[in-house]
Amino acid sequence: MDEGRIHLLARIARGGGTAPIERPASILALSAAAYGARPQDEATVPTGFDPQAVALFESIVEAAYLVATADGVFDDEERKAFERVVVAACSGMVTPRQLQSLLGDLKDQLDEDGVDKRVAALAAPVHKKEQAVEVLRIAALLADASDGVSEVERQVLGKIATACGLETSEVDRAIGDVREALKS
Secondary structure, eight states: OOHHHHHHHHHHHTTOSOOOTTSOOOHHHHHHHHHHTOOOTTOOOOTTOOHHHHHHHHHHHHHHHHHHTTTSOOOHHHHHHHHHHHHHHTTTSSOHHHHHHHHHHHHHHHHHHOHHHHHHHHHTTOOSHHHHHHHHHHHHHHHHHTTSOOHHHHHHHHHHHHHTTOOTHHHHHHHHHHHHHHHO
């Protein structure tokens, strides 16, 4: 995936990137900032730290990861492209190393639990419709970025939508919104 495509996907993941200043930051950007500021190891948790935002960021990334791996293939090239898009979408708030560590954990959890358990787990911290829509939108974006959304990816998107309290029709809406944004 070339650099231009990475930046386009990152801009779309951030919610467009051309919004007026009055528009609040995207859920992805806000949760990425919390995740990036998360204390490492046994460090003291800083004042104002929001563990819910960290859990939401992990849910967004896990949803995209589950869709990306749904076809059984997530080779080094796909993984590197995935990492580059997510890091760029987070505007440097999350380091490549942090994301690589998270993806390693997600792989282990998926191998141990299976897709259905992981979908249920990623939906647990998603409490608002706006959050659920963001989780689905980012997953649809990364699915469509690699040669369109396959049937198995669409099925996983449907499971994510349902687990997050959305109608399955939201899957088509998310995919349509992503495709429209990719045209611009």
